[in-house]
Amino acid sequence: EPEVTQTPSHQVTQMGQEVILRCVPISNHLYFYWYRQILGQKVEFLVSFYNNEISEKSEIFDDQFSVERPDGSNFTLKIRSTKLEDSAMYFCASKVEGQGYNEQFFGPGTRLTVL
Amino acid sequence: AQSVTQPDIHITVSEGASLELRCNYSYGATPYLFWYVQSPGQGLQLLLKYFSGDTLVQGIKGFEAEFKRSQSSFNLRKPSVHWSDAAEYFCAVGARGNTDKLIFGTGTRLQVFP
Numbered sequence: 001e002p003e004v005t006q007t008p009s010h011q012v013t014q015m016g017q018e019v020i021l022r023c024v025p026i027s028n029h030l031y032f033y034w035y036r037q038i039l040g041q042k043v044e045f046l047v048s049f050y051n052n053e054i055s056e057k058s059e060i061f062d063d064q065f066s067v068e069r070p071d072g073s074n075f076t077l078k079i080r081s082t083k084l085e086d087s088a089m090y091f092c093a094s095k096v097e098g099q100g101y102n103e104q105f106f107g108p109g110t111r112l113t114v115l
Numbered sequence: 116a117q118s119v120t121q122p123d124i125h126i127t128v129s130e131g132a133s134l135e136l137r138c139n140y141s142y143g144a145t146p147y148l149f150w151y152v153q154s155p156g157q158g159l160q161l162l163l164k165y166f167s168g169d170t171l172v173q174g175i176k177g178f179e180a181e182f183k184r185s186q187s188s189f190n191l192r193k194p195s196v197h198w199s200d201a202a203e204y205f206c207a208v209g210a211r212g213n214t215d216k217l218i219f220g221t222g223t224r225l226q227v228f229p
Contacts, residue, residue, distance in 0.1 A: 033216065042221040043159070043205060048214035056214040091158060093217075101147045101166055101209055104217060108158035 002026045004107035006092050012113045013082055021077045021110045023092030032075045033093040033104060034067065036060070043091065049075065050097075082114045117142050119206050119220035127226040130198050136191040136223045138206030147209030148189040149217065150180055154202045162204075165189060176200070201227045 005024045013019050025032050034046040047057040049067050066078045075094075079086055089111050093104040118141045128134055140146055150162040163174025170182040180191045189206060206220040 031214070033214075035217070043207075043217075043219040045216045045218065048216055050214070056216060095215070101211065101215055103161060103164065104215075105161075106151075106159040 004092055004094055004105050006090075006107040006110050008110060009108065010111045010113070012115065015084055015114055016081050019079050019082055019112060021079075021090050021092075021112070023075045023077070023094075023107055024073050025075055025092065025094030026105055027073070028096060029094035029105070030097040031055075031095045031102075031104075032067075032069070033095075034077045035091045035093065035106075036088040037091065037109075038085075038088045046077075046090075079112075082112075084114050087112055087114045117208060117210055117218050119208050119218055121204075121206055121220035121223050123223045124221070125224045125226065127228065128196050129228050131195050134191075134193045134196045134200070134225070136204050136206075136225070138189045138191065138220060139187050140189065140206070140208045141187065142208055142210075144211065145184075147211065147215075148180075148182060149207040149209065150174065150178070150189075150191050151205045151207060151219075152176075152202050153205065153222075159205065162191070196225075196227055198227045198229060201225055 007022045032049040035043050037043045047061045048055045064080045068076050089109045091109045092107040095102045095104045120139045148165040151159040162178050165172050165182045178193050203222045205222045207217045
């Protein structure tokens with residue numbers, strides 16, 4: 001069964017460093033998402049991406065964040081200069097294009113620890 | 116504004132007991148509703164979803180949920196809990212629109228005693 005994959009599973013970085021979180025969505029999916037979950041808190045929407053551009057972003061997704069689909073398979077989230085409060089689990093999700101509402105499939109997440 | 120409330124932060128039940136996890140939503144139209152489960156250190160697994168039609172929906176692992184429009188609720192139930200059901204459960208509403216983003220509740224942590 002196809003699944004969303006994410007690498008790395010755990011990333012430790014120093015404050016101020018750039019990190020890139022990688023996701024490989026399901027191959028025939030066209031909508032891509034990033035969510036984050038700070039430890040002990042709810043899952044929050046960060047950004048959605050469709051047709052090679054951001055379709056919606058939350059207030060969390062400031063200028064320090066960017067997303068990219070560099071090739072036909074990967075979808076990345078970059079944090080330019082990490083802050084302590086960026087420590088969280090980051091989930092990638094994807095879904096097909098189609099009429100009506102379609103289920104989002106989530107990856108296993110990348111735990112980001114900023115020291 | 117769209118929101119999801121899960122009033123129970125932590126629930127403890129005995130194995131074999133019945134379970135109900137509460138979820139209330141605030142949304143202007145008929146919502147798309149979901150329950151996800153997250154085991155420790157794992158990602159989010161979809162248990163069930165409601166889009167339209169029959170208000171009682173069946174999901175995986177023996178779970179079901181009932182959509183009650185009058186109460187703006189979508190409570191998750193299971194008649195007999197297994198120890199492996201111990202996990203965090205998230206209710207979510209799908210925001211209709213350009214992106215169909217999900218809005219999650221704060222989650223309910225389920226602990227199961229043998």
